[in-house]
Amino acid sequence: MIDIHCHLLYGVDDGSKSLEESVEMLKIAKKQGVKGIILTPHLRHGMFKHQLDKIERHYKKLLPYAKKLGIDLKLGTEYHVATDMIDDFQEGRCHTLADTQYILTEYSHSSEWSFVHKMTREAIFAGYIPVVAHVERYECLRDIGRIEDLQEMGALIQINADSVLGIDGRMFKRYTKKLLKAGLVDVIGSDSHGTKERVCNLKKCYEYVAKKYGEDYAEEIMQTTPENILNGR
Secondary structure, three states: OEEEEEOOOOOOOOOOOOHHHHHHHHHHHHHOOOOEEEEOOEEEOOOEOOOHHHHHHHHHHHHHHHHHHOOEEEEOOEEEOOOOHHHHHHOOOOOOHHHOOEEEEEOOOOOOHHHHHHHHHHHHHOOOEEEEOOHHHOHHHOOHHHHHHHHHHOOEEEEEHHHHOOOOOHHHHHHHHHHHHOOOOOEEEOOEOOOOOOOOOHHHHHHHHHHHHOHHHHHHHHHHHHHHHHOOO
């Protein structure tokens, strides 16, 4: 599997707190069959400082450990969408997913549909392919027709493994079930943050999706599509 959404990079947001914890998170991912990871530290104005030099420095320190485990490790950003998002990416203040045309976009629970639609469209017009992070969290996307609208525009839909498994609550499980049943999920990510809480559950999620919705679908959304993102295809 390929994980395109995780907070395994240490000391840069609310994810891993140390190099040691990041290495342990790599080992957990490896045991679950993960062969590629895109690190997606938060960029959210007023909450998470996105110190690019620090991010890149910590990434380089982590690379040898990932290589030893046989994991392809790349940089990205989980961008909490603001009006200056396109400028931030175009001017190199943050990384796209694995430095490809894909970007991971996050919104607030209370974001309005008009804003999500507008910013997704702007990103696409600018040449990016938005991967809308954990869509199950946004009130404005409870209308499944809006998920279809985003896909028709050219965006990809990402949900979290813990939501699928019910770890994040029954409401999220019900909604992700609805999306999976309708074939509206493009990618499942771990959104892992540590080794004790919000851990990587991709293997369990893969087995669940394969059993409930078929092996082909599980492979598509947890192997093929995320690998295409990793390689910029």
